[in-house]
Amino acid sequence: MGKKGKSGISPTRADNYAEWYQQVVRAADMAENSAVRGCMVIKPWGYAIWEHMQRILDGMFKATGHKNAYFPLFIPKSFLEKEAAHVEGFAKECAVVTHHRLVEGPEGGLIVDPKAKLEEPLIVRPTSETIIGASFASWVNSYRDLPLLINQWANVVRWELRTRLFLRTTEFLWQEGHTAHATEAEALEETRRMLDVYADFVENHMAIPVVKGRKTESERFPGALDTFCIEAMMQDRKALQAGTSHFLGQNFARASGIKFQDKDEVEQLAWTTSWGVSTRLIGALVMTHADDDGMVVPPRIAPAHVAILPIFRDDDSKVAVMAHVEQLASRLREQRFGDRQLEVEVDTRDLRGGEKNWSWIKRGVPIRIEVGPRDVEAGGAMLVRRDQGIRDKKSVTVDELVATVPTVLGEIQTALFERARANRAEHTREIDDWDEFVDYFTPKNKKQPEVHGGFAMAHWCGEAEVEEKIKEMKVTIRSIPLEGDETPGRCIVTGKPSPRRVLFAKAY
DSSP states (O other): OOGGGOOSSSSOTTTOHHHHHHHHHHHTTOEEEOSSTTOEEEOHHHHHHHHHHHHHHHHHHHHTTOEEOOOOSEEEHHHHHTSHHHHHHHGGGOEEEEEOOEEEOTTSSEEEOGGGEEEEEEEEOSOOHHHHHHHHHHHOOBGGGOOEEEEEEEEEEOOOSSOBTTTBOSEEEEEEEEEEESSHHHHHHHHHHHHHHHHHHHHHTSOOOOEEEEOOGGGSOTTOSEEEEEEEEOTTSOEEEEEEEEEEETHHHHHHTOEEEOTTSOEEEOEEEEEEEETHHHHHHHHHHOBTTBOOOOGGGOSOSEEEEEOOSSHHHHHHHHHHHHHHHHHHTTSEETTEEOOEEEOOOSSOHHHHHHHHHHHTOSEEEEEOHHHHHHTEEEEEETTSOTTOEEEEEHHHHHHHHHHHHHHHHHHHHHHHHHHHHHTEEEOOOHHHHHHHTSOOOSSOTTOOOOEEEEEOOSOHHHHHHHHTTTOEEEEEESSSOOOOEEOTTTOOEESSEEEEEOBO
16 A cells, blocks of 8 residues: 555545456556457556466466367357257357458448358357367267367457456457367366366466365356356455366267267267366456555566666766666576566666656566665665565665575465465355345445455255345355365255355355
C-alpha cells in the first residue's frame, strides 16, 4: 500500500473488487478490450506471462510422453451432432460460419454473397474433441498405435454475453490435451496424471494453492463420464476452476469411430481423455496475488525478474549512474533462477523516477533496484521486493545483490504461496447446520454485496435436487475432494447419510 492510505489502484479491493480487478489488468499493461466485442488484446507484458506458462507446461506435458499437433479451427456441424451431450453443452456458445465470400452490395459496401453458402455450416472451434476424434479414427488401427498422447496449443471461441479480461472472453487461448488408450484403467490413470500436472504447475509455479477433486454429475464436461478439477480461492473468497481433466470413456470413440484391433485381433473401441487450461489462469494470478498497488507476479513466471531504475538529475550524473547500472545488469544476467537466466529490465525511459517506479510496481515485477549517484559512490543499490511494502527499501552492495537475488526470488515465490494458503485456510470452514450455511454465504458488506464467507466443507447426500437448491444462493458444489477428511455425516440440506464432505463455494 502507498503511504497514508493512498494506493496505486483505484478503487481498492475493499471498495469494489470487480472494478479493482479490471484496473489492475489495465495498470499492469497486460490486456485491453479490443474493437471486437467480447474479445481482448493481450499486450506484451501479459503475453510474456502466458509464454512462460506455456513454456513450463509444454515441458511438463512432453516429460509425460505427449506430442504437440495442430487441428482445424473449423468443425463441421455434423461432427458436434455425433455426441448428444456434447452438442447440448456447447450449442448456445457456438459461432457459426455459413458463407465463404463477400461481394460489393448494390448500395456500396460489402455484403454476404448469397451464392456462396456453405453446403454444411462450420463451427468455430469451442473445443476439439470431435475434430480430433476424426483424425484419431484414421490414426488408430491396432493396439500398437496406443496410447496416442496429443496436445494442442490453440485459440477457441465461445460466445459470451458478459465478458471480463482473461476470466471470460469470447476468444481465448488455451491448450487441450487429447489421448486415446487401449483400456479403461490406462485412460483413468492418464486423467489423474494430468490433473496432478496441473496442480503441480499452479502451486509450484503460480504460487496458488489448489484443491484437487471430482466434479458432480451436473458439473461434468458435456459428454464425459468423469471430470476432475483443481479449484483455487481468490482474494474475494470465490472459487475459480483452474484446470480440468476429463475421462471421456468410450463416448467420443464411439461417435468418431476410434477403433483398434487388440492382441487377439478383436475390434475394440478406444478409451479417451481430454484436459485443458487457458489464459483464465492469468485472471487467477491477478485475483490471488495482486494488491491495491497493482499486479504481483510470482518470480517463476515473471516476464522479468528484476527492473533496474536509474536515477539522475543531469548528464554528468547520468554517465556514472548508467555505467554502474549496465555493469550491475550484466552481472545479474549471468545468474540463474530455476531453469532460467535472470531476466533484467533496465528502464531508460525519459520519465521522472516516481513514474518509473510506479509503472513497475503496477506491473508486479518481483524485484526493483534503484540506482542513484549516492549508490554509485557507495558501490551499491537499493533493493525493493514487490511482496513487501513499496517503501521497504534495503541498501545492499553490488556483490551482495548479485549473490542474493536468486535467493530473494525464491523467498518471494514461497511467501506468495504461503500468503495465499493462509487466506484460504482463514476462509474455509466445516459446516453442519443449514442456518449457519446460509449465514456463511450471505453477504455482510453493503459496499461489496458479493463478498461472502469463502469455502464451506459440508456433507451432501448426492441428490441433484440439493444442488439445485444450493444454486439459488449462487453457491455450487465445486468438487468432491480427492484428499482430506472422509468421515461420513448427514447432508446439510436433507439430513440423509453422506459419505464425506464436499467443497461448496460461490465461483467465477
